[in-house]
Each structure stands twice: as structure tokens, then as C-alpha cells.
Amino acid sequence: MADHSSARGAPAAKGSAPPRKTSFLNDQRVRGVLYQILTIGAVVAVGWYLVHNTLTNLAARDIATGFGFLDREAGFDISESVIEYSPADTYGRVLLAGLLNTLKVSIIGIVLATLIGTIIGIARLSNNWLVAKLSSVYVEAMRNVPLLLQLFFWYAIIGVALPHPREALEPVEGWFLSNRGFRFPYPVWETGWTLAVIGLVLAAVITWWLNKRAARIQGETGRRPNVLIPGIALFIGLPVILWALGGAPTAIDVPEMAGFNFRGGASVSPEFAALLLGLTLYTAAFIAEIVRGGILSVHYGQTEAAVALGLKRGLVMRLVLLPQALRVIIPPLTSQYLNLTKNSSLAIAIGYPDLVATANTSINQTGQAVEGVAIIMATYLTVSLSISAFMNWYNSYIALRGGRS
Amino acid sequence: MSNGIEPTQTTVEPSVDAPKTPAMGEEVVIRLDNVNKWFGHFHVLKDINLDVRRGERVVVCGPSGSGKSTVIRCINRLEEHQQGDIIVNGVTLTNDVKAIEAIRKDVGMVFQSFNLFPHLTVLENLILGPIWVNKTPRKEAVDTAMYYLERVKIPEQASKYPGQLSGGQQQRVAIARSLCMKPSIMLFDEPTSALDPEMIKEVLDVMVELAQEGMTMICVTHEMGFARSVADTVVFMADGQIVEKNSPKELFANPQEERTRQFLSQIIQH
Numbered sequence: 273m274a275d276h277s278s279a280r281g282a283p284a285a286k287g288s289a290p291p292r293k294t295s296f297l298n299d300q301r302v303r304g305v306l307y308q309i310l311t312i313g314a315v316v317a318v319g320w321y322l323v324h325n326t327l328t329n330l331a332a333r334d335i336a337t338g339f340g341f342l343d344r345e346a347g348f349d350i351s352e353s354v355i356e357y358s359p360a361d362t363y364g365r366v367l368l369a370g371l372l373n374t375l376k377v378s379i380i381g382i383v384l385a386t387l388i389g390t391i392i393g394i395a396r397l398s399n400n401w402l403v404a405k406l407s408s409v410y411v412e413a414m415r416n417v418p419l420l421l422q423l424f425f426w427y428a429i430i431g432v433a434l435p436h437p438r439e440a441l442e443p444v445e446g447w448f449l450s451n452r453g454f455r456f457p458y459p460v461w462e463t464g465w466t467l468a469v470i471g472l473v474l475a476a477v478i479t480w481w482l483n484k485r486a487a488r489i490q491g492e493t494g495r496r497p498n499v500l501i502p503g504i505a506l507f508i509g510l511p512v513i514l515w516a517l518g519g520a521p522t523a524i525d526v527p528e529m530a531g532f533n534f535r536g537g538a539s540v541s542p543e544f545a546a547l548l549l550g551l552t553l554y555t556a557a558f559i560a561e562i563v564r565g566g567i568l569s570v571h572y573g574q575t576e577a578a579v580a581l582g583l584k585r586g587l588v589m590r591l592v593l594l595p596q597a598l599r600v601i602i603p604p605l606t607s608q609y610l611n612l613t614k615n616s617s618l619a620i621a622i623g624y625p626d627l628v629a630t631a632n633t634s635i636n637q638t639g640q641a642v643e644g645v646a647i648i649m650a651t652y653l654t655v656s657l658s659i660s661a662f663m664n665w666y667n668s669y670i671a672l673r674g675g676r677s
Numbered sequence: 678m679s680n681g682i683e684p685t686q687t688t689v690e691p692s693v694d695a696p697k698t699p700a701m702g703e704e705v706v707i708r709l710d711n712v713n714k715w716f717g718h719f720h721v722l723k724d725i726n727l728d729v730r731r732g733e734r735v736v737v738c739g740p741s742g743s744g745k746s747t748v749i750r751c752i753n754r755l756e757e758h759q760q761g762d763i764i765v766n767g768v769t770l771t772n773d774v775k776a777i778e779a780i781r782k783d784v785g786m787v788f789q790s791f792n793l794f795p796h797l798t799v800l801e802n803l804i805l806g807p808i809w810v811n812k813t814p815r816k817e818a819v820d821t822a823m824y825y826l827e828r829v830k831i832p833e834q835a836s837k838y839p840g841q842l843s844g845g846q847q848q849r850v851a852i853a854r855s856l857c858m859k860p861s862i863m864l865f866d867e868p869t870s871a872l873d874p875e876m877i878k879e880v881l882d883v884m885v886e887l888a889q890e891g892m893t894m895i896c897v898t899h900e901m902g903f904a905r906s907v908a909d910t911v912v913f914m915a916d917g918q919i920v921e922k923n924s925p926k927e928l929f930a931n932p933q934e935e936r937t938r939q940f941l942s943q944i945i946q947h
């Protein structure tokens with residue numbers, strides 16, 4: 273603060289004014305600390321009141337508290353699970369199965385929504401009138417219809433528009449589409465198949481290396497070797513070779529009708545399909561707008577300068593526009609990822625056994641509402657914070673490479 | 678002659694008093710033949726005819742909104758003209774993407790607002806075009822880039838980002854970026870208009886040097902000192918038309934049209 277004791281340049285006729293006494297309560301720093309103490313105090317008080325009240329009420333109703341119920345037998349079945357699960361398993365395991373179902377639909381949804389959203393966002397900026405218009409219609413339609421309604425819509429489409437298993441559509445032999453979901457042949461698992469999967473991973477690693485090498489060779493000679501064709505060859509060739517080396521297993525579990533439903537093969541349930549479709553298409557519309565806004569935020573002079581150098585449109589997008597747009601895109605994109613993950617809890621409305629659905633049933637059966645809700649909240653918080661942390665890291669990684677503008 | 682105007686009191690005189698050494702060739706490298714263009718209903722270019730020979734240095738001036746930028750932006754197809762022919766290096770500009778790319782490779786452009794890529798360092802700005810358009814090996818591209826950075830006198834800024842440079846430095850980087858593509862023609866659209874007065878000279882100096890080396894140039898600029906010392910031809914535009922075209926000496930001393938006279942007196946007075 274200003275130094276009052278030295279009235280610089282002022283005639284000292286009446287003597288300089290005495291330093292004004294300021295209460296220490298007027299000190300900015302003191303006030304800052306004070307506000308923080310008050311805030312913490314208020315939060316603790318409210319929290320204590322709630323916990324105390326809850327415990328008293330629970331005790332009055334004879335409901336045991338604690339997480340002991342997690343080890344008890346759940347006794348209810350769920351329609352699908354990534355891990356082995358039977359009603360004889362514990363509540364802990366059914367919640368884990370629910371969490372994995374949530375993660376499954378969220379992760380696949382995030383990947384697909386990002387792909388579709390980016391394509392639609394760029395398409396909306398297209399010079400082609402029809403492409404741009406169609407993308408706008410998509411975005412407006414998806415954004416303006418509540419997600420829950422869309423989930424019901426997709427679920428109904430699958431349930432009503434698709435035939436019964438007996439008259440299932442069979443676009444390719446052994447691949448069935450019916451109101452019980454999608455069923456397709458799946459190999460009987462043997463070493464050969466494991467090796468084939470290893471082949472796929474190897475192909476990915478080698479292609480990644482080829483890509484790095486291509487960049488290096490481009491640096492040295494100016495010509496970038498083609499990676500696409502060797503890449504495709506690797507992705508097909510390596511799994512096939514390893515599969516053959518592993519004894520070339522050919523036994524395939526083909527789904528077939530048995531009574532009223534299919535037996536064998538692998539399946540995608542109508543609930544999962546509807547939830548994934550709904551979440552993906554809905555979120556993609558928002559991502560499209562974010563991508564479009566990001567690209568538009570880059571000054572038009574950037575495109576002109578790049579084009580004037582002779583760069584083709586695709587390269588302008590990839591080398592000049594997208595890297596700059598990404599900095600604008602990433603923060604709101606993170607929110608969309610979080611939204612998609614949290615929106616996946618609408619699964620309960622169409623009967624997909626996600627975390628909320630399984631926790632809900634557990635709460636109903638045990639009465640442990642506080643613990644159940646606490647588990648849901650803690651889990652979503654952990655997942656959300658993980659997504660945020662990853663995106664923040666990615667954002668700063670990009671920012672580091674970009675410098676300021 | 679009596680009301681001829683001597684444009685001596687312009688704001689900035691390039692330090693190098695340029696002897697117009699390399700004579701321009703006979704070969705016409707840019708031909709605009711009855712070019713017309715409309716923005717919607719607005720007739721922005723009206724029957725533009727202009728031949729530019731190899732090595733010729735053309736300065737285009739005229740009041741704001743007269744279509745100067747539009748003319749030079751048509752030459753590398755940043756704008757599309759609707760009537761007439763534009764022929765660059767013997768290639769007629771049509772919708773043929775390959776022809777447009779070939780012309781853009783050979784025609785450098787410098788903008789009023791620099792338009793450097795803010796997410797890339799100065800060096801990366803310079804090698805982007807050579808690497809991705811000309812398929813130059815990176816090392817060679819870097820060498821070329823450093824050569825041109827020396828030429829524009831800021832080699833020490835190579836690893837900085839554009840946002841860390843002054844306007845004058847940014848515009849010099851932008852010129853170097855164009856030169857790295859080894860163009861045979863350079864277009865300048867008011868390259869000094871966005872600069873503080875003390876930076877104008879450093880950019881003009883670079884342009885003067887380029888002119889002395891025989892680069893074919895079309896510069897939209899109001900730097901009359903620059904026009905007088907290096908231009909072979911000055912084109913005066915108004916209302917989408919070429920009103921008058923002559924050597925700088927003739928045009929400044931003896932403008933034939935009333936509009937030219939008015940314009941020159943306006944920009945030379947202050």
C-alpha cells in the first residue's frame with residue numbers, strides 16, 4: 273500500500289498528514305485468509321450436521337451403516353457383464369460388473385463420438401452446400417432432442433422395427449439382427465487366435481515404427497515413403513501368419529436358433545446398442561460444434577497464407593488449422609467426454625446394467641442408500657477426474673509445442 | 678509540367694538508393710486480359726488489362742477499396758475472377774486444381790497482416806512449404822531457411838515463435854517464408870501498412886534488395902519513395918479500374934488524369 277509518511281513534493285507548511293490508521297481487517301491479505309477460514313468452517317459445519325443427522329436417523333430406523341454389505345451375496349442377475357458374474361456373487365462384484373459396463377459404453381462412445389463429431393464438424397464448413405446443410409441438420413436435430421428420448425427412440429427402433437429372433441435378418445450368413453440384439457459368429461478360442469491377436473498388436477507397433485521412419489526419411493530426402501500399403505499388408509498378413517503357425521484353428525461358434533432365441537456366437541445386446549448409439553450420436557453433435565467453432569476461431573489469414581504457399585486443402589487443415597484449433601477445442605471437448613460418461617447413467621432407463629443400475633438394485637435390496645450413493649459418486653468422481661487429468665495433460669502438451677500466438 | 682508533383686517528402690525513403698540495374702526481360706510472365714470480377718452485384722474489377730514482364734517491378738496504388746488487393750489476389754487465385762483471362766507463366770488460371778497449385782508454388786505472397794503460423798517457430802514457418810509442397814529434404818530446407826533469415830537479417834530469431842517478434846521482424850519472416858519456396862514472382866499487399874513507422878524501413882530495405890536482384894514483383898503500397906526508387910511501372914487504380922499506368926517518373930511528374938493528380942497530392946501532402 274501507499275507510503276503515507278512521505279508526502280513527496282508537498283509543502284510542509286501544516287506538517288504532513290498523520291499516517292491514516294487502517295484496521296488490519298482492511299488488509300487485502302488478511303481478508304483473503306479470513307474468507308477462506310469462514311468458507312472452510314461453513315463447509316465443515318454443514319457436512320457435520322448432515323452426517324450426524326443421517327447417522328441418527330439411520331440408527332433410529334435400525335439400518336446398519338458401513339460397507340459390510342459389499343461382501344454379501346447379491347442374489348440378483350444382470351443381463352450382461354464383461355466379467356463372469358452370477359447371482360451367487362457378492363454385491364461388490366455386481367457393482368464392479370456395473371462399473372465395467374459403464375466404462376465399456378463410455379470408452380467406445382467417446383472414441384466414436386470424437387470420430388463422428390470431427391467429421392461432421394469439418395463437413396459443416398464444407399464448400400459443398402449439400403454436405404454442409406446435411407451436417408447442420410444432423411447437429412440441430414441431435415442437440416435439440418433430449419437424450420433420454422433419443423435412448424427410448426433407439427431402443428424402440430431395435431425392439432419394434434427389427435424382427436423376432438425367428439425371423440431375424442441375416443445380411444451375411446451366420447450374422448443375425450433381431451430385436452434381441454445383434455449376433456455374430458465367434459471363433460472357438462484356441463492358441464491360434466491368441467497368436468492372431470498378438471499379430472495385430474505387432475502390426476500396430478511395426479506400423480507406428482514405419483510411420484516414424486517415414487517421417488525421418490522425409491526429413492532426409494524430402495520423399496515420404498508410403499506407409500498405408502505396407503501397413504495394410506502388415507495388419508492382414510501378420511495375424512494370418514501367426515494364426516496359421518498356431519495351428520490354424522478353424523472352429524467357429526456360429527449362432528443358431530434354439531427354441532425362441534439364439535445359442536452360440538457372440539452378441540451385442542439391444543440395450544447396449546441403443547445406449548451406445550444414443551450417447552455417441554448425441555455427443556457427436558456437440559463435438560461437431562466444438563470442432564467447427566475451433567476451426568473458425570483460427571483467423572482466415574492462416575488459410576490464405578497456407579494456400580498461397582501451395583499447400584493442398586487437406587494439408588492446410590492438418591498442418592495449420594487443426595493444430596491451432598485444438599487449443600480451443602480441447603477444454604470444451606473434455607466437458608463433452610465427462611458429459612458422455614455421466615449421461616451413460618441414463619442406461620437405467622432402458623435396462624442396461626451400468627454402475628447406477630446395479631447400485632440402484634443393491635440399494636433397494638440392502639437399504640444402504642447412503643453407502644450406495646457414496647460409491648456411485650466416488651466412482652464417477654474418480655472417472656471424471658481421470659478424464660480431466662488426461663485431457664489437461666494433453667492440452668498442456670499441445671500448448672508446450674505451440675508457444676503463444 | 679507546371680503542376681507536376683515531386684514526391685520527395687514521403688514518410689520513409691529506403692536507405693539504399695536503388696540503381697535499377699537488371700533490365701527487365703521481354704517475356705510477359707503475368708497477363709491480365711480484360712479481367713472482370715464481381716462480389717455479388719458489386720463490380721469490383723472492371724476490364725483490367727495488365728502485362729508484367731520478367732523482372733519488372735510494378736507498384737499498384739490507389740484509394741482504399743479501389744480493388745488493388747483483389748487484383749493481386751486473383752493472380753494466385755485467392756479470389757476467382759469471372760471474366761477475362763489471367764495467364765501466369767504461360768498457364769491460364771482455370772478451375773484446374775493442378776494448375777492453381779503450380780502457380781501458387783511459383784508465386785509468393787506477403788500480406789498486410791503477416792499471417793505467420795503462430796503455432797510454429799520461425800524456422801518451422803519457413804520450412805513448412807518447401808517440405809510439404811516442394812518435397813525438399815529437411816536439412817536442405819533448413820539450410821535454405823537460414824540463408825533467407827540471414828538475408829532478412831534475423832537469423833537469431835529462428836527458434837522463436839512469431840508472437841515473440843516485433844511487427845517488422847514478423848513481416849521480414851513472412852517475406853523469407855515466401856522466398857524459401859524459390860518463387861519467380863512476388864506479390865506484396867500493403868506489406869508495411871500494419872507497421873509502426875520505425876519498422877517500415879527495415880521491411881522496405883528487404884524489398885528494395887529483392888527488387889535489385891531482378892525479382893518480378895507486384896507491390897500494393899503507398900510508399901511512394903519505394904515506388905520512385907525501384908518501380909519500373911506504377912499503376913494507379915480507382916473504382917475497380919486502372920486509371921493510369923506509367924513509369925514512376927512520368928506518373929509522379931506528369932499525371933494525365935485528374936483522379937491521379939488528386940490522389941497523389943493527398944498522399945504526398947502529409
Ligand SMILES: Nc1ncnc2c1ncn2[C@@H]1O[C@H](COP(=O)(O)OP(=O)(O)O)[C@@H](O)[C@H]1O
Binds near residue numbers: 716741743747
Ligand atoms: N470477400 C469480399 N466480399 C465482398 N466484397 C469485398 C470482398 N473483398 C473485398 N470486397 C470489396 O471490394 C472492394 C475492393 O476491395 P480491395 O481489393 O480489398 O480494395 P483495396 O485493396 O484497394 O483497398 C472493396 O469495396 C471491398 O469492400
Ligand SMILES: [Mg+2]
Binds near residue numbers: 745746747867
Ligand atoms: Mg487492400
